[in-house]
Amino acid sequence: MPDEGALTRAPGSDPSDAGRGTVQQAVLQRLRDAILSGELPGGSRLIQADLAKTLRVSATPVREALRYLEAEGLVGSHPHRGSVVHRISQHELEELYDLRRLLEPEALRRAMPASTAVLAEAGQLHDAMGRETSPARFAMLNREFHLTIYGGADSKRLVEMVRSLTNPLMAYVSASLQLVPDLHQRSMDDHSKLLSALRQNDLQAALDAQVRHIRIPRATLHLP
Template sequence: MKANGGLPTLAASTVRTAHRDVTDRLREAIVSGLLPAGTHLVQADLAAQLQVSVTPIREALRDLESQGLVDVDPFRGATVHKVSLAELEEVYALRRLLVPMAIRERVQTITDEELDEAGILVRRMTLTSPDAEWVENNRRLHRLLDGTSNQPHLRAILRRLADVSALYVGLSVHNDPARRRRARDDHRAMVKAYRARDADAVIAITLNHINDTATVAAHALQEDAD
């Protein structure tokens, strides 16, 4: 549901907290473009639209700031993060360097149950699912596959990079109709290579996948700049 044609209203939940619900809805609105880059995020207005108190809004904005999706200035307040070609190049250069390190450890520690969960996420990422839903499942999938249990600092860095990357993944699937199909094939191949415990294959597939996203997103940014 949406309030006054704007953000989705907060659904009743006996499991998830209002804080988690608000964070998910704001992330969805940012990634989908419902809240465009540079939008000033007024806590009272968001609370009214999502039909919650200001407290979960404040907590959600803090979380989204840590994920790189919201920028907070002591004078201007919170705004939706603006993507840029320079940031894209930096984020994806770091991912190219660090993801192979994580994969070499992860291929040894990932469980069959986790790979089953990864398979479920891959199947949820259909060619017709909403962009924001697809991007969120993609974020969860890569957190699961690229996460490293024995290297907590590396895991934290990669999660931060993956969170920021959600904006560029959104650009790629929105601007290239064939991107989802290629990503689907990559994801299936990744899970298969993980099941085979073939680190070299996982790294090769993942790097190709990362490069595809970066190329499509960069093209979209360059077109917007022209």
């Protein structure tokens, strides 16, 4: 595990400063940010007692945060190692994107026409992404942008399937944003085209924008 003090060096991120009702959320956000930024890389052991000491909180919010991160696909539980940051394999990476290409167009079809509320929320998330400088937070906003749009579909099971595919990819997206200079702008351009198509209720244009956004050639799909 990386040096314990690393988790306390982010300004304004000390969970012990949070109110009692928000400590768990603060711990969850701190650990998620550390995983997505690579501060806690894949394969890192997450020892509850060490994390609680480092973050200056009790074991309970750490334990609950780890459970939530496991449900998100960012953390795995191993019999002899305990909680470990999930390390995505090349095969898993390719498989996840293949499945996204199959499922997300159907989710988009079912979500159209998009409601005024969905368009408003997606627009706010798009604006937030444009202001975001943290790759980890951008990855989270990117996921929520797409899930918000798909949430308009009358198929909760399909949306949850898409969510389960995108969760393990967040760390990969975050790392890619740091390594590929124009990826942030390319993503923003794709989102702008998708939003414009949704506002015009143009299904084909929306599908074209979406497919372009997630069509990463197999040759370029590689772990950073």
